[in-house]
Amino acid sequence: MQSFMQGLPAIVYPINILDILIIAFVIYKIIEMISGTRAEQLAKGILILIAFSAFSELIGLSTINWVLVQVQRMLIVAIPVIFAPEMRRALEKLGKGKVWRRRRVSEAEDAVTRRIDRIMGCLQASAGTKTGVLIVIARESRLEEYTATGIQLDALVSTALLNNIFVINTPLHDGAVIIDGDRIVAASCYLPLSDNRNISKALGTRHRAGIGLTEVSDAVVCIVSEETGSISIACDGKLSYDLSFKETNQFLQEALVQHEGQLPFWKKWQVFQ
């Protein structure tokens, strides 16, 4: 503690305040990122361990303190191994930032609206027949890693084709369809499952996979439940559950048409995909 105090500058310059504010912001973001995940429990456990270790040193319990210090050292090696998937996810979230997004061709509003109508056609038909559906609509984040897990299609988006893909017991019905622009890029794709503990247990893996992808990308994911026929949309790691047709349409319009309109002018020019 004393050495820490000695390390502090005698005069506080604006740069020191900026330094502290950046650290505070990073800690806040880490807490926000791990909240509701397995890592939250681990962080609490480590804090308790550090508190015990400091307390044992303070009152002179040298053997206990030695054990606790060794455990902490061991954790430095164990944590990256145990939490490799979570750390990968956290880095992916970091990469979700605008810096890494690709440039896209801007589309006319009516072309996006027409595509939404075709997707809505499939969602409505599937909700009626209680057919499980998982449709990913790409925005700016790159999704090649996920399209590569499925069967490549490169077909124009149409209600008939989407309906056909999700017919139960057909080769492509399992997994997600990924739409990018006016193309169905792939079907039967595997998406990363969300490990958020706050997701209702009533929702199964289809919903968890939909939410999972939106935690690591800016894609919008439409889900129809096979059990209830209800339509949900996952976006930014959150699920809007049991939406009416009107609400679904409105959500997609806002997420896709208005999103397109909000792009700064330099993003509307395609350079390289």
Ligand SMILES: Nc1ncnc2c1ncn2[C@@H]1O[C@H](COP(=O)(O)OP(=O)(O)OP(=O)(O)O)[C@@H](O)[C@H]1O
């Ligand atoms: N990681 C994944 N990526 C893509 N699709 C997945 C993934 N996990 C599950 N699915 C799809 O979800 C189906 C299983 O759905 P499950 O019944 O577990 O989920 P659910 O959310 O309860 O959906 P429903 O309400 O439709 O039953 C699988 O057959 C598969 O098509």
